[in-house]
Amino acid sequence: MLSMSMPVPPALDPPRRILMGPGPSDTHPRVLAALGAPTVGHLDPYFLQVMDDSQKMLREVFRTKNELTLAVSGTGSSGMEACVVNLIEPGDRMVVCVNGVFGGRMADVAERAGAVVTKIERPFGEIIPADEVAAVVKKVSPKVFGIIHAETSTGAWQPLPEISKIVHDAGALMLVDTVTSLGGIPLEVDEWELDAVYSGTQKCLSCPPGLSPVTFSPRALAAMDARKTKVASWYLDMSMVRNYWGQQRAYHHTAPINMNYALREALRLVLEEGLENRHARHKKNHLALKAGIEAMGLKYAVPASHCLPMLNAIQIPDGVNDAAVRSQLLNEFGIEIGGGLGSMKGKVWRIGLMGETSSQRNVLVCLAALEKCLLDQGQKPAAGAGVAGAIAAYR
Amino acid sequence: MLSMSMPVPPALDPPRRILMGPGPSDTHPRVLAALGAPTVGHLDPYFLQVMDDSQKMLREVFRTKNELTLAVSGTGSSGMEACVVNLIEPGDRMVVCVNGVFGGRMADVAERAGAVVTKIERPFGEIIPADEVAAVVKKVSPKVFGIIHAETSTGAWQPLPEISKIVHDAGALMLVDTVTSLGGIPLEVDEWELDAVYSGTQKCLSCPPGLSPVTFSPRALAAMDARKTKVASWYLDMSMVRNYWGQQRAYHHTAPINMNYALREALRLVLEEGLENRHARHKKNHLALKAGIEAMGLKYAVPASHCLPMLNAIQIPDGVNDAAVRSQLLNEFGIEIGGGLGSMKGKVWRIGLMGETSSQRNVLVCLAALEKCLLDQGQKPAAGAGVAGAIAAYR
Incomplete structure (x- = not known):
């Protein structure tokens, strides 16, 4: 008999959190139900319909007609890698904007793919100025230009249209991280x-988490088709993945069936609400949280001019124990918020108001709970000021 | 208002299949329930415990003490890529055994990673002989030797112990695909x-589908630590992934939380049954299916000496329409079986008896349904012979 050295762990029983960190966000019960629906095969006609539905809905949400629009079988970072490795061949020049952790990650991914990377760097929390982009792309003449729309590590909201024009005028492809922006801001x-x-x-x-929606323009497709070398990653090679998501239905890898069920249901919820309504909801709850946070005497780490609604980076007051507050929120209230990353580690809290999480109820309970934690840390926020500030913003 | 060009697709309502193809297999209701449990954060203490539990259970199932044992955040093919790209640096020599589609895939992955690949090729359905391995590794002196334990495309069961000794004697690392074998055969x-x-x-x-369990020996770790170049894939770089699964808990990418819930529950079911019992169940149901298939006058594509119990490749009789039979099984009976891949396309059916799917009930219904399909194709199987053959094997 094979020896067993461990008892079987107890049944799964996850705590019920309010996910107000930098992601994952709260999931709607309909999405969880879809996730737990019976598995079918990856070439089952029903699953092919699920894929088609999701592609169509992703095009709506991305606001594109791009044929090559699908969900990569990995988390957001695999989508980053998919975009980079399909466009970059060894020796290609790429400009990457780094004003937070995820820009830094993109530069790393690009270098591993063999790109000659030029970084445009800005301190965490700032955005990338268009005139600097113009100067650098003129000098470097890159094949690909990469930028983060919503820097999850800082909460900075990067304007894109002007930069996109500059990048195209320089003959480069515009590669954009929308991990945190999609469905929350235009x-x-x-x-x-x-x-x-x-x-x-x-x-x-x-x-x-588990899938990464991606979309590629005809211009990006032309660049892929013109490659002289195979994509370094077999798993993420879009020349094969697209033949499975396209009408050929050529087997590539076994798709994560149930995760794709869940994505389809999540996209249905997005379309039912409508993109404009969803953006407005994210904005409204952000403004209320911000009013409450500032009424408590706390400060945002990012100027209002480019502050994301779904990711609120808030300066930790002097004398407050970062980890203690986050633990108290989690253990006493079941509220998860995020700590800082990179150069913002220990300096900010990141409060997410993403998707289902973005609600009046969550804004108010978060402010109330934070008030108690700050009192327990010896701070003296004006009693009820946070909640009152948010309520005033809502009315 | 943003224009919408499509109606919202209807609610998810997947058909209830019996998954008797080459994977995915049927899932236990407990696993589906775990999948749909409330999401928590990827650094939540509860989720870290889930990861620890799964690591311990994966070590049991892999029969290893390897510290670096975890679930890669992608499907089985991402695990293949993870193993290859973490061990191979550009210019390294790798021997890959190709006797089916997945060996061919491994060679492709290795070449993309920059390996100088030598293939040991055998026709689909055959296994790789140890003496040929000895000759090739002596000649090539590779850094890594790659082989498929259970070729899902052919149903061939590759013996490993003797080859592993030969490979180590030649100073190479032994890289093994156990996508289809883990939990089904020793x-x-x-x-x-x-x-x-x-x-x-x-x-x-x-x-x-959605995760790939992997395990690396201390020898493999030493090879990773001795690398001179970064791993080409950021997403799959074990030097970072291991710091998230290890006690440092360093953030790398957001883990697929709910998929990890499901894996934990699936592993609990494996340990509750016991590995030996599970192997015996797979063998028993395979032998019954085989008895039934042969009683119907059909033939296996792989000799009994190396025929996998969980993947039964069966020759399609002359005059039978491959696609019509598979469609009829799916549409009339809700039974999915697989077609052939590569050089076996159109020549074999692949009947999976994997995990939950491997049951007496499924063996009998599959044989009965297949008999009807063959009759509808103008074949003349002896009435009830398939089911009777299987029942005799069970008694």
């Missing part, structure tokens, strides 16, 4: 002429 | 000294 893939765009499921789409 | 990672082993969740573990 994104116009076709109108802004974005060429390779990836996102994640677990932010403003409110689907559990 | 696999002894430590005893056989396998160095890099990957699997999938959707075969004999009976969890939906």
